[in-house]
Amino acid sequence: MTSTLIDTRTRLLGIAAEQFLARGYVETTLRGIAAEAGVKAGSIYYHFDSKDSMLEAILGEGIERIAASLESGLADAGQNPLDQVVAAIHAHLGALFEHGAFTACHVKVFHQAPSEVKAKATVRRDAYEATWTRLLTEAETSGRLRPMIEPGIARLYLLGALNATIEWFTPGDIAALADAFAEMFVNGAFIPRWKE
Amino acid sequence: MTSTLIDTRTRLLGIAAEQFLARGYVETTLRGIAAEAGVKAGSIYYHFDSKDSMLEAILGEGIERIAASLESGLADAGQNPLDQVVAAIHAHLGALFEHGAFTACHVKVFHQAPSEVKAKATVRRDAYEATWTRLLTEAETSGRLRPMIEPGIARLYLLGALNATIEWFTPGDIAALADAFAEMFVNGAFIPRWKE
DNA sequence: GTCCCTCCCTAACGAACGTTAGGTATGCTG
DNA sequence: CAGCATACCTAACGTTCGTTAGGGAGGGAC
Numbered sequence: 001m002t003s004t005l006i007d008t009r010t011r012l013l014g015i016a017a018e019q020f021l022a023r024g025y026v027e028t029t030l031r032g033i034a035a036e037a038g039v040k041a042g043s044i045y046y047h048f049d050s051k052d053s054m055l056e057a058i059l060g061e062g063i064e065r066i067a068a069s070l071e072s073g074l075a076d077a078g079q080n081p082l083d084q085v086v087a088a089i090h091a092h093l094g095a096l097f098e099h100g101a102f103t104a105c106h107v108k109v110f111h112q113a114p115s116e117v118k119a120k121a122t123v124r125r126d127a128y129e130a131t132w133t134r135l136l137t138e139a140e141t142s143g144r145l146r147p148m149i150e151p152g153i154a155r156l157y158l159l160g161a162l163n164a165t166i167e168w169f170t171p172g173d174i175a176a177l178a179d180a181f182a183e184m185f186v187n188g189a190f191i192p193r194w195k196e
Numbered sequence: 197m198t199s200t201l202i203d204t205r206t207r208l209l210g211i212a213a214e215q216f217l218a219r220g221y222v223e224t225t226l227r228g229i230a231a232e233a234g235v236k237a238g239s240i241y242y243h244f245d246s247k248d249s250m251l252e253a254i255l256g257e258g259i260e261r262i263a264a265s266l267e268s269g270l271a272d273a274g275q276n277p278l279d280q281v282v283a284a285i286h287a288h289l290g291a292l293f294e295h296g297a298f299t300a301c302h303v304k305v306f307h308q309a310p311s312e313v314k315a316k317a318t319v320r321r322d323a324y325e326a327t328w329t330r331l332l333t334e335a336e337t338s339g340r341l342r343p344m345i346e347p348g349i350a351r352l353y354l355l356g357a358l359n360a361t362i363e364w365f366t367p368g369d370i371a372a373l374a375d376a377f378a379e380m381f382v383n384g385a386f387i388p389r390w391k392e
Numbered sequence: 393g394t395c396c397c398t399c400c401c402t403a404a405c406g407a408a409c410g411t412t413a414g415g416t417a418t419g420c421t422g
Numbered sequence: 423c424a425g426c427a428t429a430c431c432t433a434a435c436g437t438t439c440g441t442t443a444g445g446g447a448g449g450g451a452c
């Protein structure tokens with residue numbers, strides 16, 4: 001029977017994601033993860049090669065879920081640049097706060113990861129960011145983006161604001177938050193002035 | 197003569213800020229800082245009480261310099277909500293990349309800091325953020341902010357995007373970056389549509 | 393009943409780290 | 423010259439952590 005194995009492995013990974021998210025990677029100990037899982041520290045090595053490999057699995061699972069949320073959101077939205085970008089904002093924020101600890105852990109811990117682990121996660125991450133760049137490039141080529149705005153800079157600006165929410169947002173009305181962010185990103189925070 | 201003392205203390209703090217920024221707080225060792233300063237690890241304790249107290253000093257110095265940059269930028273700009281916000285964006289980004297490692301270190305390491313250190317830095321940090329909230333609230337009361345946008349949310353959105361730059365921006369044309377960010381924050385990334 | 397594979401445990405190793413006690417050289421002070 | 427404070431060193435202590443070697447219980451296979 002392999003169900004127990006899968007259970008323990010999955011449980012360890014989920015607990016690790018929560019602790020990495022809450023305490024940071026380096027300050028999280030295998031002994032702490034094991035204790036919360038009702039297991040001894042040494043037993044982790046039956047399921048994983050090392051602490052780094054746990055992080056690697058978590059970062060991979062996290063970006064995978066975020067990407068899935070994005071693809072799903074894009075498919076359900078209007079097929080025009082504006083609707084796609086707004087849907088992407090909703091999907092990304094939804095993924096961070098409604099899809100378990102893996103997604104938020106990816107965003108928060110990625111930059112603290114050892115370079116080798118980081119390099120492996122970067123592959124999938126680049127593909128995800130490329131989707132955003134594609135969305136914004138489509139907005140640009142269809143003449144919807146402001147002339148002085150490059151899609152690459154816009155992507156970094158927007159994802160920076162979105163990902164920073166994990167430092168302050170207390171899960172609540174995510175749709176309202178996404179609406180406000182979409183409004184600010186698309187139309188700006190200020191009301192245009194006709195004269196002056 | 198106390199010049200040697202001040203020199204070494206200052207040098208240690210600068211090196212520590214650089215290493216905290218590059219490797220993170222926990223992964224930076226006192227032995228590494230001491231080595232780069234041409235000193236032995238134990239000697240650090242002549243100048244500082246602990247590793248935590250070094251971080252505390254750095255975080256304080258960092259937010260102080262960022263705040264000074266902001267105040268300076270606001271004083272030199274037009275005294276209207278729009279100009280003030282644009283100047284603030286330029287000042288904040290300028291502080292992160294042109295005022296040494298302390299400012300960038302504050303932004304990057306703050307969220308990794310031990311809770312006690314974090315609590316002390318939070319006092320000064322709250323005051324800095326209150327300045328931003330004041331700017332945006334003035335924009336709101338003078339009718340320049342979009343109705344559905346709350347100043348508090350706008351501040352978190354904008355500072356999130358600004359602070360995230362330390363993860364990707366390679367010091368170059370900061371003014372151009374600030375211009376693009378200001379354009380996106382104020383007017384939005386999209387061109388308004390008159391019909392549809 | 394015997395074998396073997398799965399899954400977890402005990403117990404320890406070795407390294408790295410923050411920190412400290414005590415010593416030493418230097419130079420100013422009286 | 424004696425005395426003292428400054429600035430740094432040496433050498434270690436104690437702890438924590440990732441990791442590993444080896445063992446054992448349990449159940450399915452034959």
